[in-house]
Each structure stands twice: as C-alpha cells, then as structure tokens.
Amino acid sequence: MAAPESGDGNNGAARMVTLISSDNTRFEVEAAAASLSQTLQLTILDGGGGGGDGIPLPNVDSATLSKVLEYCIKHAPAAANGGAPNATAVDRAELERFDNEFVNIDQSVLYSLIMAAHNLEIEGLQSLVAKKVADMIKGKSPMEIRRTLGFPDPTPEEQAEMNAHMLEYGWAYE
Amino acid sequence: MERARPWADVPVDLLDRIFARLPSVADRACCSSVSRHWRFSGMQREHAVPVMLPWLLRPSTAGASYFRLFSRTTTNEPAVPENARSARFLGSLPGGWFFVARGQWRGYALLNVVTGDEIRLPEGLQGNRIPSQLRLDIRHSALLILAATKSPALTPTGASLSPPLTLGHHKAVGWSPLGWTGGCQ
Numbered sequence: 001m002a003a004p005e006s007g008d009g010n011n012g013a014a015r016m017v018t019l020i021s022s023d024n025t026r027f028e029v030e031a032a033a034a035s036l037s038q039t040l041q042l043t044i045l046d047g048g049g050g051g052g053d054g055i056p057l058p059n060v061d062s063a064t065l066s067k068v069l070e071y072c073i074k075h076a077p078a079a080a081n082g083g084a085p086n087a088t089a090v091d092r093a094e095l096e097r098f099d100n101e102f103v104n105i106d107q108s109v110l111y112s113l114i115m116a117a118h119n120l121e122i123e124g125l126q127s128l129v130a131k132k133v134a135d136m137i138k139g140k141s142p143m144e145i146r147r148t149l150g151f152p153d154p155t156p157e158e159q160a161e162m163n164a165h166m167l168e169y170g171w172a173y174e
Numbered sequence: 175m176e177r178a179r180p181w182a183d184v185p186v187d188l189l190d191r192i193f194a195r196l197p198s199v200a201d202r203a204c205c206s207s208v209s210r211h212w213r214f215s216g217m218q219r220e221h222a223v224p225v226m227l228p229w230l231l232r233p234s235t236a237g238a239s240y241f242r243l244f245s246r247t248t249t250n251e252p253a254v255p256e257n258a259r260s261a262r263f264l265g266s267l268p269g270g271w272f273f274v275a276r277g278q279w280r281g282y283a284l285l286n287v288v289t290g291d292e293i294r295l296p297e298g299l300q301g302n303r304i305p306s307q308l309r310l311d312i313r314h315s316a317l318l319i320l321a322a323t324k325s326p327a328l329t330p331t332g333a334s335l336s337p338p339l340t341l342g343h344h345k346a347v348g349w350s351p352l353g354w355t356g357g358c359q
Contacts, residue, residue: 111180114188126191134195142207149181151209158209165207 017049025062033076038121103132
C-alpha cells in the first residue's frame, strides 16, 4: 500500500499532503498518490499541501474525494514505477481486478468520479470510468441509454428529434 | 422545476472518451440519437456519426426495394428509382450510388437513390470516340464491366465526372458522359 521510499526524500515521494474537500473534510495522503493528479502534482512540486495548509478542492465533495484517493493510493506504486514496466503479471492482474470492482457502482457515483478525475486531471481514472460507461451503453437503444444514465424523460421536442434521427439511422437500432 | 441531468450535460471531451470506446457504428448511431448535446459532441469526432448505409438494392420485376443488412428486412424507403426495377446489383459507391446492370441486354448504369439521377454507361466499344488502346480485334465488341468506381465529383452533368471502369482482360478505363477519357492495360 505504501509508496516506495525514495532515497533522499527530495522528490517528495514519501511526503504527506492534505487535501480539503468542498464540505471541509481533510484527507491526508502520500504526495505520490495525490500526484496522479496532474493539477495537484504542480501544486505539490511547488511545495504546497504540506503542514497545516492543505489544498482546497472546492469542486470535489468528501464522498467523491475519498473514492478518488482510494484509486490513487492503489495506483500510485505502479505509476511511480513509470507505468509499471517491471510489474509482475500478478500485480497487473490485481490492479485489473481492483479497477473492475472499483467502477462497479451506480451511474451517479460514476458521474461524480469522472468529473472529479476530469477536474483533477487524473488520466487513468478518466479512462477507467469512460470505459465503464461505454460498456454500460454498448448495444442499447437511445432510450435505454437515457434510462441507464438517469436522463430525465425526453421533452416532446427531444422525443421528436430522437424519432427523426432514428428514421435516418434506422438500421442501427434493429 | 429543476431536473438533475448530469450525464445529459457531460463535457464534450469526456463524451469523446466514451465514444472512443465504442467501435461499433450501431452504438455510435444510438449515442448520437440520445440527445442534441450528445449528437453534436459525436460530430466533433470524425466518423463518429455513421453514414446511412449499408443497405442492398434488391431489384425485382414487381418493383425494386432495399434489403437492410442489420434487420434482414426489406423496405421501399427512400423511393426506389423506376429504372432499378429489373436491374442487377453489381456494387455500391459512396453518396447513394448503385452500380447496376440494366437487365440482360440494356447495358450498365449508375443509379443514385438519393437524388434519383441515372448515368447510363456505354453499351459497347463502338464508334470512333474510343481511345485507340481500347480497340479490340472484334468490331462492336460487347462491354463486360467487372467493377466501377467514381471520381470525387460524380454528377450526371459535371464536367469532371469520370468513373473509371474495369473491363475484362485487365483493362481499366476512365469514362464520363462526354466520352472515354483514356485507358490502360
């Protein structure tokens, strides 16, 4: 679970940083894990987030942030190894199992996750959720996609547009 | 009345990531029908919104129709050109063009089911407008077209029109309503 110790500590691999969610909950995590976020990485490299300061994240609530950090902590060791070229097959299988389990959640949580990953620029997490959503809508009709992702019922105009579009691309729905 | 619509308003670059994971044209067509926002996002991506085909022209003496490959059903919409009635389907080209043989003796034609245009292809290697390299030993030799493709601007009247035709004996020629445009062996 712990990030690999770096020899001199100058690159901040074992440093701890504090993140503050929109509802003011404080999360203390290793800088290596938080650095999976491109946005946070810059702040951390500048020496931010240490001590009592903390980095405020006004767009991310605590439930989402704890989920995001769960992902970051799990993926940090592999990321520190440069995408894990020397990871064992067992390690990779374990990460894959974790990922599959991790996104096995409700669409509204997936939405919060991908938005947070988007804001924090966490590449792996954005791809992971995008893949999950693609799998969820694969083979579904437009109406089924709307239901799967919790769209509101279409307005009459929207329904008319969908019908027109369906006529044009009718073959795809059959 | 406020309605929650998170996925309905998801940012374009995230939708793009999702669409990128959907290689099937059918899935992409469905996604582009989900909502206007999704449709416009899909269009940002090249080839994300697929073309209307694939259908096959299904000629019949009782009136031609289209065969939909996906549903395995037959449809008459859009209207099938009258001149496709007894045509033999040989291939299709982008832009709604079908390459057909017009019955057994009436030669070949390109039919456009979208615009209703018809381009009749030459019936044989006759006349003195044929390039010398196409002349065969036999006079009035009948034309057997094995395949046809089209130049980018294919219109019945366009001067730039030149669908190269492939003849037997490994001859490929360019042709337009204005005449033969050359050939090679």
